[in-house]
Amino acid sequence: MNNRTSMSVPKGASTVRSVSRRLRIAAAVGLGALVAGCAQDAPQNTFDPAGPNAQRIQNLQVPVFIIAGIVGVITLSVIAFVVWRYRDRGQAIPEQTHGKPALEIGLTILPALILIGVAIPTVSTVFALAETDDTECVINVTGQQWWWEVDYPVQDGCGGISAPIVTSGQMVLPVDTPVLVRGTSRDVIHSWWIPRLNGKRDMVPGRVQTNRMQADEPGIYAGQCTEFCGLSHANMRMEVIALEADDFEVWKANQLSDYESPTNELALAGESTFIAQCSRCHQVNGLTDGDGDPIVSRPDLNVYSGAAPNLSYLMTRTTFAGAMFDLLTPECRADVWEAPPDEFGERYLEGVTPECLNRVQLREWLRNSPAEKPMYTDPNELAATNGLPRGMPYLALSEGQIDELVAYLLERK
Amino acid sequence: MFTTGTKFLVGATVVSIIVTIVYGVTQDGVMGTVGLISASVALAMVTGVNLFTRDANIFVDDEAAVATCPASRPAPGPSPWPLLFAIGAFAMVLGLVTVEPMFIIGIVVMFAGGAEWTAQAWAERASSSTAHNSEVRSRIANPIEYPIGGAAIIGVIAYSFSRIMLWLSKINVVIVFSVVGACILAAAFFFAYRPNVKRSVMVGTMSVAGVALVAGGVVTGLDGERDIHVLETAQGEAAAGLCEDPEKTEADSKAAQTVAAQASVAAEITLNDDGKLTKRLNGPAESSALTLPRSNPSNVLFRNESSEKRRLSVDLGETEIGADSIDTERIQVCTALVEEGGVQNITLNIGPPSNSVEGGYFFFVPGVESAVLELIVP
Numbered sequence: 071m072n073n074r075t076s077m078s079v080p081k082g083a084s085t086v087r088s089v090s091r092r093l094r095i096a097a098a099v100g101l102g103a104l105v106a107g108c109a110q111d112a113p114q115n116t117f118d119p120a121g122p123n124a125q126r127i128q129n130l131q132v133p134v135f136i137i138a139g140i141v142g143v144i145t146l147s148v149i150a151f152v153v154w155r156y157r158d159r160g161q162a163i164p165e166q167t168h169g170k171p172a173l174e175i176g177l178t179i180l181p182a183l184i185l186i187g188v189a190i191p192t193v194s195t196v197f198a199l200a201e202t203d204d205t206e207c208v209i210n211v212t213g214q215q216w217w218w219e220v221d222y223p224v225q226d227g228c229g230g231i232s233a234p235i236v237t238s239g240q241m242v243l244p245v246d247t248p249v250l251v252r253g254t255s256r257d258v259i260h261s262w263w264i265p266r267l268n269g270k271r272d273m274v275p276g277r278v279q280t281n282r283m284q285a286d287e288p289g290i291y292a293g294q295c296t297e298f299c300g301l302s303h304a305n306m307r308m309e310v311i312a313l314e315a316d317d318f319e320v321w322k323a324n325q326l327s328d329y330e331s332p333t334n335e336l337a338l339a340g341e342s343t344f345i346a347q348c349s350r351c352h353q354v355n356g357l358t359d360g361d362g363d364p365i366v367s368r369p370d371l372n373v374y375s376g377a378a379p380n381l382s383y384l385m386t387r388t389t390f391a392g393a394m395f396d397l398l399t400p401e402c403r404a405d406v407w408e409a410p411p412d413e414f415g416e417r418y419l420e421g422v423t424p425e426c427l428n429r430v431q432l433r434e435w436l437r438n439s440p441a442e443k444p445m446y447t448d449p450n451e452l453a454a455t456n457g458l459p460r461g462m463p464y465l466a467l468s469e470g471q472i473d474e475l476v477a478y479l480l481e482r483k
Numbered sequence: 484m485f486t487t488g489t490k491f492l493v494g495a496t497v498v499s500i501i502v503t504i505v506y507g508v509t510q511d512g513v514m515g516t517v518g519l520i521s522a523s524v525a526l527a528m529v530t531g532v533n534l535f536t537r538d539a540n541i542f543v544d545d546e547a548a549v550a551t552c553p554a555s556r557p558a559p560g561p562s563p564w565p566l567l568f569a570i571g572a573f574a575m576v577l578g579l580v581t582v583e584p585m586f587i588i589g590i591v592v593m594f595a596g597g598a599e600w601t602a603q604a605w606a607e608r609a610s611s612s613t614a615h616n617s618e619v620r621s622r623i624a625n626p627i628e629y630p631i632g633g634a635a636i637i638g639v640i641a642y643s644f645s646r647i648m649l650w651l652s653k654i655n656v657v658i659v660f661s662v663v664g665a666c667i668l669a670a671a672f673f674f675a676y677r678p679n680v681k682r683s684v685m686v687g688t689m690s691v692a693g694v695a696l697v698a699g700g701v702v703t704g705l706d707g708e709r710d711i712h713v714l715e716t717a718q719g720e721a722a723a724g725l726c727e728d729p730e731k732t733e734a735d736s737k738a739a740q741t742v743a744a745q746a747s748v749a750a751e752i753t754l755n756d757d758g759k760l761t762k763r764l765n766g767p768a769e770s771s772a773l774t775l776p777r778s779n780p781s782n783v784l785f786r787n788e789s790s791e792k793r794r795l796s797v798d799l800g801e802t803e804i805g806a807d808s809i810d811t812e813r814i815q816v817c818t819a820l821v822e823e824g825g826v827q828n829i830t831l832n833i834g835p836p837s838n839s840v841e842g843g844y845f846f847f848v849p850g851v852e853s854a855v856l857e858l859i860v861p
């Protein structure tokens with residue numbers, strides 16, 4: 071009994087103070103949330119569509135957002151009014167009634183009507199976005215921890231592709247062309263989302279999922295994996311690069327061009343280092359051994375997901391390691407990313423030049439990749455995956471070997 | 484007069500004095516005797532203090548206090564928890580020398596018993612009213628007891644059920660559980676329509692059912708599961724030369740059960756009446772060859788529109804075998820034989836790219852020359 075009475079004693083001042091403090095915190099949080107919505111540089115803005123698919127979503131989400139906003143404001147206002155108007159002022163408890171059929175039925179039918187009104191355009195948009203028959207070009211993406219592989223099947227679409235093209239992190243596509251992305255995963259569920267081009271699509275092992283892509287203007291459209299997929303989920307990014315049709319032809323021709331042997335001594339040394347250290351995982355098309363036999367990488371035997379990026383034309387992309395790092399120095403990067411649409415293609419097709427190469431980052435990667443990007447590569451902790459790493463392991467390269475490899479990789483374009 | 488503590492201490496002092504004397508007489512050795520004498524003296528002193536303070540209890544003439552003093556409280560009722568705790572401890576120790584699960588069960592039981600014991604001991608000291616004490620105990624313990632107890636009961640029921648089901652043969656499972664289900668339904672109806680049936684009848688029925696279930700679970704669990712038959716698949720038989728065999732084999736008989744129902748198809752390949760292979764993909768597929776991703780399982784559906792039973796085979800080139808790499812072996816995978824108009828799934832997971840082997844990869848249909856389709860793996 072004693073504690074009961076003692077509990078009601080300290081009251082008053084401190085309660086008032088804590089209320090006003092809570093109000094202040096709430097105000098700060100609210101303001102923060104509001105300000106966060108005003109980012110200037112937001113490349114992943116779903117409210118800024120850059121193609122017909124994203125535009126469809128925009129045409130749906132804006133009216134739905136407005137309707138939901140109006141309903142929300144009305145509901146909250148009524149609640150606020152009732153709470154204030156009928157607050158406890160010591161008045162007698164009013165007469166208790168039960169049921170008011172007209173009101174109840176009305177308040178059931180009204181929301182149902184609103185929901186039907188929202189459902190019709192929603193469902194039709196869902197179906198329109200699932201359409202595949204009108205696409206003119208197929209690009210496969212395959213997610214794995216923690217990067218996207220992009221490959222172009224042999225086809226008549228995309229202006230004709232005679233041999234498969236394999237790249238990673240960046241999906242290059244022709245502008246104004248309805249492209250069908252056929253995606254899957256090699257390990258866990260990932261999700262492909264380029265917010266300015268379309269909604270997201272989960273990429274599920276064992277299933278082939280589709281996602282339409284179409285960009286109105288040349289440029290870079292950024293995205294990132296949106297299904298939690300483990301350690302480096304946050305570092306699993308991707309970019310869609312839209313090029314004018316003729317630029318796309320140039321890009322394609324380059325991706326199918328023959329292997330060029332290194333032109334200088336350092337790079338030549340790099341080639342043998344690459345064969346010794348890297349080519350068990352990484353494919354470089356056209357690379358041959360002493361007998362002239364093609365060197366075939368076997369990531370299926372060396373990496374848990376069964377894949378590692380194809381490095382044949384590494385320097386034609388501008389980012390690497392799941393688009394997490396720039397292959398370009400900051401100045402050169404700005405040149406490409408901020409190029410006006412009519413100049414973009416030319417700048418992108420330059421690829422990575424010796425002056426523009428972000429040597430520091432590439433060297434760091436080769437020096438100790440797991441230190442740059444969290445991956446499961448510690449040989450002592452790979453029992454669960456039969457000793458196979460998830461990601462690129464630490465390879466204990468010397469600085470000299472790194473020099474050679476950078477020189478060799480710089481010519482892969 | 485003598486309180487509990489005093490009784491204990493007087494007893495201990497007497498025992499220690501006797502032990503000291505016996506030890507001193509029978510054993511020689513000064514140190515032991517000195518130690519025991521010290522212990523006796525110490526105990527005697529503590530006993531004296533205790534007698535003087537009356538076990539920290541109240542004076543007999545303080546009537547108001549007598550009514551509320553611990554000694555006048557109702558004696559604690561019998562409690563199962565110390566027993567449970569002891570069983571747990573026993574199981575734990577037994578587990579150390581026998582099997583690990585026993586050890587874990589022991590620890591769990593010990594903790595459960597200990598927690599209950601603690602809660603009860605604490606509640607029994609809450610007031611002098613037994614009713615209030617038991618209410619206090621319920622308030623603190625029930626929110627934990629009910630969910631955990633409920634989960635444990637459900638766990639035991641589900642586990643026993645599963646043991647019985649896995650022990651029975653496939654067909655008997657259906658029969659037994661149809662009957663059991665019907666009985667449960669009937670009993671439920673009976674009790675629902677006769678609400679004033681005796682409580683003891685209900686409890687009895689439930690207990691019999693519960694005991695039968697658990698006993699059945701234990702017996703069948705110890706006896707082990709039935710043999711679960713693994714079906715032969717075309718993929719499993721591929722090594723035995725099945726892929727070039729146009730005849731029906733064992734793997735062909737239950738072929739439909741090899742389709743992975745959860746997976747979706749990457750492409751559909753049809754053997755047409757004219758003996759040609761055509762392919763269909765989701766979306767545009769204008770090209771003569773089929774491209775499938777590298778080192779990732781892809782499902783390809785084979786549809787047989789020809790007028791004979793056929794299988795779809797895939798040739799993945801040659802591989803060198805033997806230490807000296809002189810011999811080569813063709814690598815092939817295939818579907819089971821497909822009836823006219825039927826479909827079959829084949830899952831392909833190909834490591835090396837198609838340009839790494841002479842002649843590339845291709846689909847073919849044994850017995851139909853013209854049915855060939857190039858397979859590209861980037």
Ligand SMILES: [Cu+2]
Nearest residue numbers: 260295299306
């Ligand atoms: Cu991911």
